[in-house]
Each structure stands twice: as C-alpha cells, then as structure tokens.
Amino acid sequence: MTVVPQGGGTLSRGVGGGSTGSLYDILDLILDRGLVIDVFARVSLVGIEILKIDARIVVASVDTYLRFAEACNRLDLEAGRKKPQELTDLVGEVTEGGSHGKAKGALSGAAEAVADALKGGQEDDEESEERTEEPVEKRERPARRPVRRRKD
Amino acid sequence: MAVYVYSIVASKHPQRLDDLDGVGDPPTALRAVTSEKLTAVVSDAPEELRPKRRDLGAHQAVQERLMADGTVLPLQFGFTAQDDDEVRSVLAERSEEFTERLQALEDCVEYHLKAAQDEDALLRQILLDSDEARGFNEQIKSGAHSPDLPLALGELVAKEVQARQDQLALSALEALRGFARDERVAEPTGNDFLSVSFLIQRDNEDGFRTAEKQLADELGSDFDLRLRGPLPAYSFV
Numbered sequence: 001m002t003v004v005p006q007g008g009g010t011l012s013r014g015v016g017g018g019s020t021g022s023l024y025d026i027l028d029l030i031l032d033r034g035l036v037i038d039v040f041a042r043v044s045l046v047g048i049e050i051l052k053i054d055a056r057i058v059v060a061s062v063d064t065y066l067r068f069a070e071a072c073n074r075l076d077l078e079a080g081r082k083k084p085q086e087l088t089d090l091v092g093e094v095t096e097g098g099s100h101g102k103a104k105g106a107l108s109g110a111a112e113a114v115a116d117a118l119k120g121g122q123e124d125d126e127e128s129e130e131r132t133e134e135p136v137e138k139r140e141r142p143a144r145r146p147v148r149r150r151k152d
Numbered sequence: 153m154a155v156y157v158y159s160i161v162a163s164k165h166p167q168r169l170d171d172l173d174g175v176g177d178p179p180t181a182l183r184a185v186t187s188e189k190l191t192a193v194v195s196d197a198p199e200e201l202r203p204k205r206r207d208l209g210a211h212q213a214v215q216e217r218l219m220a221d222g223t224v225l226p227l228q229f230g231f232t233a234q235d236d237d238e239v240r241s242v243l244a245e246r247s248e249e250f251t252e253r254l255q256a257l258e259d260c261v262e263y264h265l266k267a268a269q270d271e272d273a274l275l276r277q278i279l280l281d282s283d284e285a286r287g288f289n290e291q292i293k294s295g296a297h298s299p300d301l302p303l304a305l306g307e308l309v310a311k312e313v314q315a316r317q318d319q320l321a322l323s324a325l326e327a328l329r330g331f332a333r334d335e336r337v338a339e340p341t342g343n344d345f346l347s348v349s350f351l352i353q354r355d356n357e358d359g360f361r362t363a364e365k366q367l368a369d370e371l372g373s374d375f376d377l378r379l380r381g382p383l384p385a386y387s388f389v
Contacts, residue, residue: 022380023205023208023209023212025264025266025378025380026212026264026380026383026386027208028338028341028347029262029264029349029383029386029387030208030211030212030228030229030386031203031208031228031229031230032228033228033349033386033387033389034226034227034228034229034386034389035160035225035226035227035228035253035389036227036228036231037157037227037231037233037242037246039233039238039242040157040231040232040233040238040242041154041231041232041233041234042228042230042231042232043156043197043201043230043231043232060307060310062303064306064310065302065303065305065306065307065309065310066302066303066306067306068275068305068306068309068310068313069292069302069303069305069306069309070302071271071272071275072275072279072285072289072305072306072309073289073292073293073302075272075275075276075279075289077276077279077280077286
C-alpha cells in the first residue's frame with residue numbers, strides 16, 4: 001500500500017492514510033472539499049457526484065416510515081437498554097463505514113459502489129486492520145471512549 | 153505530459169517527499185513545480201485515475217506530510233494540468249490569492265467530526281418517552297390494527313428521530329465551536345446525524361480534543377463519534 005505507515009492512535013498522528021476507517025470518514029473532504037483550480041481538468045471519477053446524494057436515513061418518505069415502524073416492532077422494550085449485542089451491532093456498522101449497515105436501505109447503490117471502489121483490491125489488508133484496531137477493543141470494553149482516544 | 157496536482161505550498165516549505173509515492177499504479181514520482189513564491193507538488197498523471205483507496209491514500213499522504221512542516225493548500229482529489237508550464241502559470245496568476253490563503257491558514261488544522269447514534273437505542277428511547285408511539289407499537293404487535301397504523305407510527309417516530317438528532321447536533325456544535333476559528337457543517341449522510349469540520353488553531357488543539365472527548369463521554373456508548381484530525385484544511389481553503 002502506498003500510504004504512509006502510521007502506527008499508533010488515529011488522533012495523535014496523521015489520520016487520513018492511517019487506516020481504512022479514517023480514510024473513509026474523510027472521503028467527502030478529499031473528494032469534495034479542497035482547493036479547486038478551474039483551469040485544470042478534473043479527472044472523470046465515477047462516483048464523485050454520487051457521494052452528494054448519499055442520503056441521510058431520516059428522510060420523510062413512506063419507505064422511511066415503514067422501516068422505522070418495523071424497527072420499532074422488532075424492538076424488545078423489556079430487554080435492558082445496554083444489551084451487549086447492541087454494541088456489537090454498532091461496531092459492525094462503524095467497521096463497514098457509515099453508508100453500509102443499517103443505513104443500507106435508504107442509500108443509493110451507487111454510493112456503495114464508491115465505497116467498494118475505495119476498498120477495491122485491499123480486502124485482506126482491510127480485514128486485518130479493522131479486526132485488530134478499534135472494533136475488537138470496543139466489543140470487549142463497553143466504555144470504549146477512553147480506549148479509542150488513547151494517545152500512543 | 154499531463155500532471156496531477158496535489159497541493160500548493162510556499163516555496164520556502166521544505167517539501168520532504170522523497171519516500172512518498174504519487175497516485176497511480178505503478179506509483180508515480182512526486183516532484184515540485186515552482187514559481188517565484190509558491191510551489192505546487194505534482195506527479196505525472198496516471199493514464200486512468202479512479203477513486204481507488206490507494207490513490208486517495210496517496211493524495212492524502214502527501215497533504216499530511218506537507219502539513220507536518222508548514223501550511224498547505226490541499227487540492228481536491230483529481231485535478232490535472234496539461235503540463236508543468238500550465239501549473240507554473242496558475243501559480244503566477246493566482247499568487248496573491250494563494251499566498252493570502254496560506255497566511256490565513258497558518259498554524260491551523262482541520263478536525264472533522266461525524267456522529268451517529270445506535271438506532272435501536274434511539275428508537276427504544278422514543279418508545280419509552282412517547283405514550284402515543286408506544287401505544288401504536290403495541291397495537292401493531294398485537295396484530296389487530298388498521299393498515300395505516302405502521303405508517304402513522306413510522307411518521308411519528310421519524311419526526312422524533314429528526315428532532316432529537318437535530319438537537320444533539322446543535323449541542324455537539326455548541327460544545328465544540330468555542331475552540332474553533334471557523335466551522336463548516338455538511339449534510340450528514342447515512343446513519344450519521346452530524347458531519348462538521350472545524351478549523352482549529354494549533355494552540356487550541358488540546359482544548360478542542362479534550363472537549364470532544366468529554367462530549368463523547370457524556371453521550372455514552374450508544375453514540376459513535378468519529379473525530380479525524382489533524383487534517384489539512386480541506387474545508388477552509
């Protein structure tokens with residue numbers, strides 16, 4: 001991989017190239033912010049415009065309403081608020097990078113294609129990175145905040 | 153030959169780029185194109201460039217390296233000029249503008265924060281708080297209900313979700329903006345309810361990060377706050 005090797009915490013060092021999760025979270029910055037020099041050519045990049053319509057899941061639509069209703073029906077209100085399973089679910093979602101997981105139904109497939117392109121050819125690499133970084137520790141320790149923000 | 157342009161820095165910037173690769177496969181070599189006061193970091197442009205992880209990573213790695221030694225104006229991913237001469241003429245023509253931006257961003261970095269809340273936890277909270285929503289939900293689960301009821305429940309819940317998340321986003325912004333010189337809020341995507349970039353002066357970084365950590369602790373384990381930074385000031389160039 002061509003990114004700079006970045007050991008240590010995501011915060012105390014450069015973050016973008018450090019891990020897949022980090023790069024994913026700043027994808028919109030790299031693709032959509034930054035200096036624009038209009039006399040230069042913009043390489044035609046499939047997916048760039050599509051990122052902008054990666055809709056938030058809370059949109060007023062019949063589909064959203066029905067999805068929320070189903071999600072409510074499935075909930076077990078009697079169960080504790082902090083079932084271990086919840087944390088695991090959340091971790092899975094984070095690992096997949098925001099526009100996957102629970103949000104999937106409300107997103108355009110095209111936005112996922114960008115994510116896939118981003119991950120392209122690096123699956124093995126990613127697996128090992130993500131398994132060994134934050135998520136594992138989160139699963140073990142419900143109080144994950146301090147763990148994630150370690151400064152090593 | 154077309155050149156891919158990464159960043160603009162002051163010519164006095166040391167530009168230590170020897171061990172870094174440019175975009176493309178095989179990777180291209182990074183080099184500098186210099187005008188009187190400004191330098192653009194470029195490489196030959198690969199034939200076909202797609203937003204692959206490797207290339208985005210290479211683009212970002214250049215910014216991070218440059219940022220370690222001074223102020224950088226990061227270009228958006230994917231810009232190419234016809235040749236070095238075109239880069240040089242843009243540097244010359246827009247010298248004043250770029251120099252001003254570099255000065256304005258001196259000693260500043262960007263932090264980007266995205267936040268999501270576990271959906272089940274949020275829905276559970278709404279059902280516990282709202283007698284009406286809970287009533288609808290129980291009716292539906294019991295089986296005897298009008299076909300419109302799921303829609304009514306969903307609409308009610310969606311409104312609550314929106315209202316609660318808007319409020320959460322606002323509180324998060326209020327907790328953090330005191331440390332920032334500037335901020336740029338974007339429409340959150342996917343499961344997130346917040347997507348914001350802050351421009352933070354280097355000597356405010358510790359305070360900002362402490363405040364963010366405190367916010368994360370207060371929100372608790374149902375929330376996922378992803379703070380990325382320090383980053384080059386993509387959102388403030």
